[in-house]
Amino acid sequence: MSQTPDSAVRTYIEQHRAAFLDDLAEWLRIPSVSAQPDHAADVRRSADWLAAQLKKTGFPTAEVWQTPGAPAVFAEWPSDDPQAPTVLVYGHHDVQPAAREDGWDSEPFEPVVRGNRLHARGAADDKGQVLFHTLGVRAHLAATGRTTPAVHLKLLIEGEEESGSPHFRALVERHAERLAADAVIVSDTGMWSEDTPTVCTGMRGLAECEIRLYGPDQDIHSGSFGGAVPNPATAVARLVAALHDEHARVAIPGFYDGVIELSDRERELFAELPFDEGQWLRAAKSHATRGEAGYTTLERVWARPTAEVNGIGGGYQGPGSKTIVPSSAMVKLSFRLVAGQDPDHVEKAVRAWAEQQVPAGIRCEITFTGATRPCLTPLDHPALKSVARAMGRAFEKPVRFTREGGSGPAADLQDVLGAPVLFLGISVPSDGWHAPNEKVELDLLLKGVETTAYLWGDLAEHWRHAP
Amino acid sequence: MSQTPDSAVRTYIEQHRAAFLDDLAEWLRIPSVSAQPDHAADVRRSADWLAAQLKKTGFPTAEVWQTPGAPAVFAEWPSDDPQAPTVLVYGHHDVQPAAREDGWDSEPFEPVVRGNRLHARGAADDKGQVLFHTLGVRAHLAATGRTTPAVHLKLLIEGEEESGSPHFRALVERHAERLAADAVIVSDTGMWSEDTPTVCTGMRGLAECEIRLYGPDQDIHSGSFGGAVPNPATAVARLVAALHDEHARVAIPGFYDGVIELSDRERELFAELPFDEGQWLRAAKSHATRGEAGYTTLERVWARPTAEVNGIGGGYQGPGSKTIVPSSAMVKLSFRLVAGQDPDHVEKAVRAWAEQQVPAGIRCEITFTGATRPCLTPLDHPALKSVARAMGRAFEKPVRFTREGGSGPAADLQDVLGAPVLFLGISVPSDGWHAPNEKVELDLLLKGVETTAYLWGDLAEHWRHAP
Incomplete structure (x- = not known):
């Protein structure tokens, strides 16, 4: 275990939780819908807001990068340890379209907390999961007494993910040197369920x-x-x-x-997940399963x-x-x-x-x-182990492994930068991505903060750069 | 052979040809487009025109029959020979839409003669082929000296064929008694080519x-x-x-x-037709033939x-x-x-x-x-033999046999009236049904007149009613 005192992290988060949620609500009020041309100014405003917020967090560099479409945000906070690994966090600041009349119980761009849930378009996909990195790195510094992160930390938050990322690969290619990293951490996915923290190891x-x-x-x-x-x-x-x-x-x-065929180990790991086929079918709005003979439903959607x-x-x-x-x-x-x-x-x-x-x-x-391209991180990759450990500390539970059936721009990062892609997400299936009443579970959001507060130290400790 | 002197028929047609074509042109000027609601009045005018024309021809009965859509025309001219068979002629007085800008070289509803061709919407489909029955029956009477036709002659000319005949079957059912016939003669088809007169024996x-x-x-x-x-x-x-x-x-x-499988005899008859596959493919605007193994192209479209x-x-x-x-x-x-x-x-x-x-x-x-329903008249049916003989006399050529691959309301007549359906048409593939510059070959149109002038006598002679 790392020597970072978990209680220090938790205390810091608790103390800054209200301000963090205020910041998130402010960002969520910007309707950064990349698919709708009349929101182009809002997407630009969202990028500016994020760059300013990252500066405020302490990133020495935080820039808005223009593309032929909507702008991305790049930020960098080097570690004072030259041998620390470099990590690039990926996310996006644009959101899906949303209108009250689509079936929302409240205005989609007027965040509202009901119980333990924060409802707004983008709460989970992806502003909440981008923003937890700000409080996370502050908690990491506060708890360790460091003045710079234990890893060289970079963020690339694009503005066209919900529109198919048409300019993303070109952007990454143009800035490949500044984006260079030993690992990419994608914070734009979810975990199995409220009760089952998981790390995703690949996308199709x-x-x-x-x-x-x-x-x-x-x-x-x-x-x-x-x-x-x-x-x-x-x-x-x-x-x-x-x-x-x-x-x-x-x-x-x-x-x-x-x-690459599924290993016996990975099939075992998939089989350990509390999978309920009836519930899966309801999510799939389908009336039967059907697929390649010799594979389970999860294997079919994740690994085939x-x-x-x-x-x-x-x-x-x-x-x-x-x-x-x-x-x-x-x-x-x-x-x-x-x-x-x-x-x-x-x-x-x-x-x-x-x-x-x-x-x-x-x-x-x-x-x-x-x-x-597909991407897959081997189960024994040291960075993957760090993510699982950090998540386990935050959730105080064993962490399991999943994959994603979908495909995403993360593969471009893997491709261009030659770095493995890891997934760190705390969203759950009920969050309603792209649907009315999108929400994020506040407890889980803060577990995301906590995970990143542990992660940088764990990575630096277990995965020294270029030994 | 019938005793009708062919030269008398020809002389009569020659003498009345100009007036007949004037009448046809007058009818063609009525844009009786059943598919276009703003031509509904024209379709009614077309029915009235035809009923008047049939009265003028000598039909003691000529009525406009209303339907929930466009009206049909019914006419009847009983024979003075009570044992004569009853024949019902079917055709339609409505036409396909047409506009100059579709590619017509002249106004579609302003008939024009170029060479041996009369161009207008409906020239061949179907006004020309309906109207040849008027001059035909007059020539029949003139050449035989009769005052009534040799058969009990009925006509049913519908007004919605180009719109799918939505009210036709109900009309036929309602008037089944008055429409009762020993045979139905459909004049709404064509023959193989200018050089090859044919009789169609069935539709799919x-x-x-x-x-x-x-x-x-x-x-x-x-x-x-x-x-x-x-x-x-x-x-x-x-x-x-x-x-x-x-x-x-x-x-x-x-x-x-x-x-009912094709008989060897019918396969022989099909094979005798001057079929050119390249030409057929061009008409089909297709780039290969493909169909049921063991059958020729004609067999596939006509009889399978x-x-x-x-x-x-x-x-x-x-x-x-x-x-x-x-x-x-x-x-x-x-x-x-x-x-x-x-x-x-x-x-x-x-x-x-x-x-x-x-x-x-x-x-x-x-x-x-x-x-x-499909319809098929056996090759040895006496009425079919009469049609072929009458056509052979008019064209002075052996008559061959075809079928149609399409389907039509004729089947309703066969069904409701329990009478065999025969096809008497003089249109040729180049007439351009439903296309710009539709035309009818004037020589063939007059051969149609001549065929009907022989047909009624031949039928009465060879097919006595209820012996």
């Missing part, structure tokens, strides 16, 4: 494409020609049907190339690659009927990728497979629209 | 349905849940893929029940039942991507049916098959939106 990657099939040069009469020419809507359906084999495995040759239809269309979709052979049809597919898979290799495999499926007389156009 | 039937599959209660995140719940877009694609087997035969159990996707849709179809598992997906299917198939039986077969395909967790809703 993503490759997305649209396949358009062209048959007749225009819609043609199904009576005059039907049954004697290839129908692109039928062809697109047969393509989709061929995506999976009878075990619900993706049937594209080469798709699984390089996949998938091929999913996001949209399909062709021909007449209006009311009533129209007896045509449609001229074209399309399908939008997304492939979730796991560690070891290369989006470029997957793209090649999909192209070769699709072109081979399409019957004579049908022309095939495939467009790949985006790719995100 | 039609059963249409929409299948909607419901998965999650709303679109859900493909990262959080993808790969572990059933996707309705995937399910709909798999359903469509299962429609056909590897021989492109419909794979729905029971679908082919009752199908099909399952065709008219539309498919589900999930996100806009620009870019959206990583969801969609909440629902749908497909619109149409089944062309051939003689011997029963639309109700097909509906039952499709429902049983679809419900059995759908995976657990997906709810299936099937709506059948319309059904038309």
Whole structure:
């Protein structure tokens, strides 16, 4: 155990809790909705607010970084220990759209505390989880008597995450030197539940494409020609049907190339989580589970690659009927990728497979629209162990391990900076990200503060830089 | 051969040709577009014009029959021979929409003769082919010296064919007694080509349905849940893929029940037609043929039942991507049916098959939106032989036999009246039905007149009523 006295940290947090929540409420009042152009000024105001707040916290450097879209905020607080590792915290200061009439019980940009919950758009996703790093680093300093953090601490808080991070990778590439780090800590995720603190060890990657099939040069009469020419809507359906084999495995040759299989240890760890399939199905608003044979539901969404239809269309979709052979049809597919898979290799495999499926007389156009690499931190990585230890001290409970089924810009940081990505989040599934009445549990938020107050010291102690 | 002197018929037609074309032009100037509400008065005017014209022709009865939509015209001219068969001619007086800016070289409702062609909306579909019955019956009377036709002649000319004949079946049912006939002659089709006069012996039937599959209660995140719940877009694609087997035969159990297979004789007759696959493909605006193994293209479109996707849709179809598992997906299917198939039986077969395909967790809703029975006249039917003989005399060429791949309200007449349906049409594929610059070949139009001038005598001679 570290020598940092936990009680000193807790006392500091308790003393500064009210001011911290006031600051958070002030930030939450700025409707920094990146998807809505009429909020562009608010997003800029949010960046300015955060940069000022980080300066106030003590970061010697806190800058607003412009992009062709919304600005990001970068801050840096070097350690006085030159051998300390460098950690880059990632988060975002933009939020999803929200309006009272969407079903909010109060104004989404007028924070309100009900019981132990702070309700506002962005409370959990992601302003609360960004801001806990400010009080966290102050508590770390106060409890240790340090004047600089035990690690070289950097923050990069982007302003377009809720809009797909269109300029994020370019921003990271441009500033790669200033962003250089030994580890990236993403504070934009959650944990298993109120009772089960967890650390996420990876996210799936993503490759997305649209396949358009062209048959007749225009819609043609199904009576005059039907049954004697290839129908692109039928062809697109047969393509989709061929995506999976009878075990619900993706049937594209080469798709699984390089996949890092789940270790027995990780399967055990997943199995230890208090998983309730009925509850999961309710969250999924679905009526049955279905997926690759030989894997549990959690393994399927966290650790297995998938091929999913996001949209399909062709021909007449209006009311009533129209007896045509449609001229074209399309399908939008997304492939979730796991560690070891290369989006470029997957793209090649999909192209070769699709072109081979399409019957004579049908022309095939495939467009790949985006790719995100998977990321995975090995269970024995020293930084991961530090995060789990710090979290365990804060929550006074054993910490378990999860993964995320989704994909995020964190992968760009891993990619460009060559640093492992760790996830430190205290949000819980009931927080209602992107939904009305988004909230953050105040107890958990302060556990987040406390975790970071322990983390920097633990990291510096157990993971000396370049020995 | 009938004793009607062909030269007398030809002379009569030649003498009255100019007046006939003037009448046709007058009718074509009425824009009787049934699909456009602002032309409702024109459709009524067209019905009134036709009823008056039929009176002028000599029909003792010519009435406008109201429907909840556009009116039909009924006319009757009994024969003085009580044992003569009764023939009901079917056609329609409404037309497809047309506007100069669609690509017409002249005003669509201002008929113009260029060379041997009369251009106007409705010239071939169907006013020209309705009106040739007026000059035809006059020529028949003039050449035979009769004062009444050799058959009991009835006409039913509907006003909503181009709008899907929504009130036609009810109209026929209401007036079934007055419409009673031994045979129905449909003059709303065409022949193989200018050089190859043909008689159509059947049309395919039609059963249409929409299948909607419901998965999650709303679109859900493909990262959080993808790969572990059933996707309705995937399910709909798999359903469509299962429609056909590897021989492109419909794979729905029971679908082919009752199908009257093509006879060797009819396959020979089809094979005798001067079929050019390249030309057919150009008309189909398609780039390959594809269909049920063991059948030629003509056999596939004329004499084999099909399952065709008219539309498919589900999930996100806009620009870019959206990583969801969609909440629902749908497909619109149409089944062309051939003689011997029963639309109700097909509906039952499709429902049983679809419900059995759908995976657990997906709810299936099937709506059948319309059904038309197939019709087929046996090659040895005496009335069919009369039509072929009359056409052969007019065209001075052997007459061949075709079928139509499409489906039409003629089947309702066959159904309600219990009478065989015959097709007498002189339109050719180049006439441009529903397209800009629709035209009718004047020579062929007058061959149509001549055919009907011979037909009534031939029928009365070879097909005595109730012997």
